[in-house]
Amino acid sequence: MNVLDVLDKNLVKVPLMHTDKNGVISELVEVIAKAKGYSTQQFDEVLDAVMERESLCSTGIGNGIAIPHAKSDAVEHVSLVVGISRLPVDFDSPDGQKSRIFFLVLAPKSEASAHVELLASIARSCTSGIFRRMLEQAKDSEEVVHLFME
Numbered sequence: 001m002n003v004l005d006v007l008d009k010n011l012v013k014v015p016l017m018h019t020d021k022n023g024v025i026s027e028l029v030e031v032i033a034k035a036k037g038y039s040t041q042q043f044d045e046v047l048d049a050v051m052e053r054e055s056l057c058s059t060g061i062g063n064g065i066a067i068p069h070a071k072s073d074a075v076e077h078v079s080l081v082v083g084i085s086r087l088p089v090d091f092d093s094p095d096g097q098k099s100r101i102f103f104l105v106l107a108p109k110s111e112a113s114a115h116v117e118l119l120a121s122i123a124r125s126c127t128s129g130i131f132r133r134m135l136e137q138a139k140d141s142e143e144v145v146h147l148f149m150e
Contacts, residue, residue, distance in 0.1 A: 001114045002121035003148055006080040010035045012141035016085040016102065024089055025050055025068050028081045028104035038074070045074035046106060060091030060099050064136070065126050069105035071115060078107040078114045080122075084138055100136050101126070 013031050018024045026047060033043040049070035053059070060066040066089075081104040088098030103122050107115035125148065126132055138144045 001078060001117040003080065003118070003125050006078055006118065007082070007145055007148055008035075008080075009141040009145045011080060012082045012144045014084045014138055014140050014144060016083040019085070019087050019089055021054070021089060021091055022051070024066075024083065024085065024091075024102060025054065025104070028068065028083050028102060031081045031083070032075075032079055032104070032106065036079075042074040046070070046072050049074070050104070050106075058092035060093030061123065062093045062095035062097060063126070063129070064088070064097055064099050064132060065101045065103070065122075066091040066093070066099040067103045067105060067119060067122055069103075069107075069115070069119060071107050071109045071112060073108050073110075075106045075108055078105070078111050078118055080105055080118065082141075082144055084135060084144065101132060 018027050029047045049072040050068050053070045059068045083102040085100045088100050091099040105118050134147055
């Protein structure tokens with residue numbers, strides 16, 4: 001599974017409005033909840049799963065990228081939400097850099113291998129500094145999708 005398998009312009013938010021880790025995570029979960037019509041209970045379950053995972057170890061991977069993720073049976077399939085922030089957000093990345101590019105990866109517990117494959121695909125996609133800068137400068141969700149398709 002790779003980014004293009006699950007990338008959906010309805011699950012991309014540019015720009016993110018929050019400027020703190022918890023706010024960004026909540027905002028990303030809100031994007032998928034609205035797009036998929038989650039109930040309040042589903043929203044809470046997904047948010048709790050992502051926050052619990054984040055409490056174990058930060059999902060800031062460095063180079064301005066964070067990949068909050070979780071497995072939860074509140075979601076039916078592996079899903080990806082992309083968010084771009086105009087302001088850097090402290091995600092406790094190992095390189096000390098703040099993040100502006102966010103990928104929320106969600107998967108049901110039964111799709112753990114696809115979840116890991118998607119995380120690896122995201123990391124591979126973002127190895128280029130030029131590509132990361134282009135993402136940071138994207139004006140809207142369509143431009144983000146277009147960048148991944150190139």
